[in-house]
Amino acid sequence: MTFPIVVLISGSGSNLQALIDQSLQGNLNVEICAVISNKADAFGLQRAQKAGIPTHTLDHKSFDSREAFDEQLKLIIDQYQPRLVVLAGFMRILTETFAQHYEGRMLNIHPSLLPKYKGLNTHQRAIDAGEKEHGVSVHFVSAELDAGAVILQASCPIEKTETADTLASKIHSYEHIIYPLAVKWFSEERLAYKQGTAVLDGKILAESGVMYHPDLI
Structure with missing residues (x-):
């Protein structure tokens, strides 16, 4: 049984690609359920789509506050019920409420x-x-x-x-x-x-x- 994760990106997604590659090679028993970006032109979205992974774009500029953005982001993530959230070049400072919601199950590099x-x-x-x-x-x-x-x-x-x-x-x-x-x-x-x-x-x-x-x- 694969381990469900969601990956958040803002740019090229090279670390996302490393996760995809390791999964395809059988070295990593995870299912990347979704890739979410705050930038529509992030190349990582193309990497995900090529691998058949669902993608979402959530433009932070469309929200009046950091809290409002994080709340919507949380709703998108949680519909996939991931056991781990992976920040892979996600260039956003997260609110305390968001960080606490995923405490112990969110990684960053x-x-x-x-x-x-x-x-x-x-x-x-x-x-x-x-x-x-x-x-x-x-x-x-x-x-x-x-x-x-x-x-x-x-x-x-x-x-x-x-x-x-x-x-x-x-x-x-x-x-x-x-x-x-x-x-x-x-x-x-x-x-x-x-x-x-x-x-x-x-x-x-x-x-x-x-x-x-x-x-x-």
Whole structure:
């Protein structure tokens, strides 16, 4: 029996594609019940349609408030009764009510080694700060921006000649590995959220979660 999830996007949907691919290859036993975007021109919608996945567009500009948008988004999501909501480049700050409704069953991926560099422009900020390494984190979503319990991280060195674009490219390659892995853990009930912490195989994870390496399964 497949594990139902809903994916939220705003852009190209490369992490959505990674989930689709892993599912088709039999590495991920999930059913992507729907893909929802707040932008009608998001390329990820085409990826979903090509894979035969139902899509919805919900333009946030059509709503008078963030709360009204989130309430309508919740209604669309809940009609599919997903066991997990996956934010894959969904560029919206969520209300506390929305975050609480999906507490413990909503994941996000953020391009930094959290808790460092929450928010935007993380690659350039890491370079400007003289960091030796940078990375990406999968975490549970909480009401505070990019502050939920971290599950899994991957890191790479920052070279002397690094630019934000080259660093982003390296980070993307890791995103497409660790996000499906975290979703897999959740779908297999190995991963859980308990009292504000991430728990894997019955063990509470450290603040930085698990660091990815090729042998990790």
